[in-house]
Amino acid sequence: MTGNIEEFIRGKSEVVRLALVCLLAEGHLLIEDVPGVAKTSLAKVIARSVADAAVRRIQFTPDLLPSDVTGVQIYDQASGGFEFRQGPVFANILLGDEINRASPKTQSALLEVMAEHQVTVDGVPYAVPHPFLCIATQNPIEQHGTYPLPEAQLDRFLMRISIGYPEELADEVAIVTDGLARRRPEELKPVVQLDELRAMILALRDLHVSEKVRTYVAMITRATRKHPDVHLGVSPRGTIALATAAQAWALTEGREFVTADDVKAVAVPVLNHRLLLTSEARLRKRAPEAIVAEILDGVPVPRLPEQK
Known part of the structure; x- marks a missing residue:
């Protein structure tokens, strides 16, 4: 595809x-x-x-x-x-x-x-x-x-x-x-x-997400709610979205388990539109993407057996 x-x-x-x-x-x-x-x-x-x-x-x-x-x-x-x-x-x-x-x-x-x-x-x-x-x-x-x-x-x-x-x-x-x-998109076969596609979607649900990775995902989204430039952070639905997207990214890598790198790879596009910034941050023209990147740098990455 x-x-x-x-x-x-x-x-x-x-x-x-x-x-x-x-x-x-x-x-x-x-x-x-x-x-x-x-x-x-x-x-x-x-x-x-x-x-x-x-x-x-x-x-x-x-x-x-x-x-x-x-x-x-x-x-x-x-x-x-x-x-x-x-x-x-x-x-x-x-x-x-x-x-x-x-x-x-x-x-x-x-x-x-x-x-x-x-x-x-x-x-x-x-x-x-x-x-x-x-x-x-x-x-x-x-x-x-x-x-x-x-x-x-x-x-x-x-x-x-x-x-x-x-x-x-x-x-x-x-x-x-x-x-x-x-050339037009309609010409593609x-x-x-x-x-x-349905089979791939079902296979995605079987990808292993360890407790440490689940904890890492939750730590990232919880950090958005405490950032000084964020008025409203990521909801639990966003936490699930981040974990699910990391699963799909791991599937495209050909793996049967999810790592912290998979979470990082999708964190910005999954979280950037879920942050409601403070008025001061908007005046300073802070970008949600930059705030997500800061949070990723600040949240400690768990040591996973898969990464040894």
């Missing part, structure tokens, strides 16, 4: 790997970056790489309604009753483009499905397909016509990552070449069957 995606997303191996970690961990991914750096394309090529997966896309706009996301009850004259018409959230991979352009009311329509993998309409719960992954994009520099995501929704994303500009000249030249050839 990595090789397939990197045929289109050039020079961003770590970004691609983190996105696949989200997929394996059954988490949701928020891609936050400036326009034109292939945020939507990354989401599309991930979806295209999985055969038989139900893929839906929502272009979030200010006039979008919650029923446009979850679905709606429609009166059926033939039966004389109401019939539920499924919305685009009933998919294996949901692409939410420019999610912060929708109103808070519409954004809240995703809260239940992102946390519980179901939608409740008129008191009746409807389960979405398994696996379910939401990949959302947003532009952090544009404020006109946008609505910031509430903390409750940010906390439901396993990771927040950015793609950034191409670092190497050769990568940007390759991007230009692809653009001139009018699937390389993994949906059943294979």
Whole structure:
């Protein structure tokens, strides 16, 4: 899958790997970056790489309604009753483009499905397909016509990552070449069957996480709640997210156990959007990523048998 995606997303191996970690961990991914750096394309090529997966896309706009996301009850004259018409959230991979352009009311329509993998309409719960992954994009520099995501929704994303500009000249030249050839993400061929993806997700649950690693994860998230620049630290849901993402990272390394290095590898993208900074820290333009890095430096790494 990595090789397939990197045929289109050039020079961003770590970004691609983190996105696949989200997929394996059954988490949701928020891609936050400036326009034109292939945020939507990354989401599309991930979806295209999985055969038989139900893929839906929502272009979030200010006039979008919650029923446009979850679905709606429609009166059926033939039966004389109401019939539920499924919305685009009933998919294996949901692409939410420019999610912060929708109103808070519409954004809240995703809260239940992102946390519980179901939608409740008129008191009746409807389960979405398994696996379910939401990949959302947003532009952090544009404020006109946008609505910031509430903390409750940010906390439901396993990771927040950015793609950034191409670092190497050769990568940007390759991007230009692809653009001139009018290459599109839809041209990529699937390389993994949906059943294979489900098997990988199940295998992830069997990866061993020792008590020392679990303690290390808890120490990191607890340290966020005591940092002087943090008003609101990471919740227990964030602690679970960090451990799960570390499991998925270890799986991509081909190991059957998790180490402290796996935790460090995913800590910044998993925790950076879960920190609510103090007003003084925001005035000093402190970055959440830098605070997470400070915490990682300050929390002692447990001595694990696997690292000897």
